[in-house]
Amino acid sequence: MSKLFVANWKMHGHAGLAKKLLSVAASLDDIENVAVMVPYPYLYLAQQELANTAAIWGAQTLSMYSQGAFTGEVCAEMLSEFGCKMVLVGHSERRSGWGELDDLIANQALVASSNGIKPIICVGEDLACREKGVHFQYVKSQIETVSKFLIENKAKGEFVFAYEPIWAIGSGRAANADEVEKMHLFIRECLLQISIEFSSRCIIIYGGSVNKSNLESLLTKQDVGGVLVGGASLKVNEFIDMVNICKA
Numbered sequence: 127m128s129k130l131f132v133a134n135w136k137m138h139g140h141a142g143l144a145k146k147l148l149s150v151a152a153s154l155d156d157i158e159n160v161a162v163m164v165p166y167p168y169l170y171l172a173q174q175e176l177a178n179t180a181a182i183w184g185a186q187t188l189s190m191y192s193q194g195a196f197t198g199e200v201c202a203e204m205l206s207e208f209g210c211k212m213v214l215v216g217h218s219e220r221r222s223g224w225g226e227l228d229d230l231i232a233n234q235a236l237v238a239s240s241n242g243i244k245p246i247i248c249v250g251e252d253l254a255c256r257e258k259g260v261h262f263q264y265v266k267s268q269i270e271t272v273s274k275f276l277i278e279n280k281a282k283g284e285f286v287f288a289y290e291p292i293w294a295i296g297s298g299r300a301a302n303a304d305e306v307e308k309m310h311l312f313i314r315e316c317l318l319q320i321s322i323e324f325s326s327r328c329i330i331i332y333g334g335s336v337n338k339s340n341l342e343s344l345l346t347k348q349d350v351g352g353v354l355v356g357g358a359s360l361k362v363n364e365f366i367d368m369v370n371i372c373k374a
């Protein structure tokens with residue numbers, strides 16, 4: 127069964143690179159499992175290049191508000207106008223750099239889902255937390271806050287949880303595949319305890335230094351429904367190889 131491949135471009139590149147990567151994506155076959163999360167100015171390009179394909183495109187964050195006087199913010203309705211079907215929320219770079227907390231992230235996920243955009247809710251511990259051995263409790267609390275809020279607010283649709291240990295992001299040091307499996311099974315258990323019905327609408331993906339060399343071993347693990355890839359997704363050949371591995 128094919129696995130979800132999500133490319134997170136972060137704030138990299140320029141219009142030329144964006145166009146190149148998008149046209150490469152558009153040229154591949156069977157890409158309904160491929161999603162690219164682009165910087166806002168390139169959403170228009172993504173829509174143009176990918177419109178006649180099965181690929182998904184989306185943004186890297188969104189406002190928790192609808193329309194209004196919120197300078198610098200972009201709302202779900204606007205993303206939806208550009209054909210976005212997914213959006214990242216709670217990426218650790220936003221949590222640490224912009225002070226985003228679980229309550230805000232839960233609201234962002236709700237407003238996205240209410241506008242037909244599937245949120246990819248990022249969770250994961252930092253190194254200090256892992257070294258103290260409290261990473262399971264830490265991730266559990268992130269999952270619970272958001273999930274309970276979504277359930278209380280009768281959020282519709284499907285959700286993606288991305289387990290991204292912060293120490294693995296951009297470090298070249300992906301989490302060991304067995305450790306990833308342990309955490310994914312733990313997250314599934316948390317979701318099942320919260321609600322069996324809600325859990326059935328969630329998939330769990332892994333992110334943090336994924337590349338074409340470690341991808342296959344990660345995907346063979348239980349309840350790894352796909353991957354969220356930063357740096358390696360910006361390299362054209364590596365992108366193609368990884369998309370093909372996820373399809374196999």
Ligand code: PGA
Binds near residue numbers: 134296334356357
């Ligand atoms: P990385 O980033 O693949 O460059 O580690 C992943 C992410 O931050 O989503």
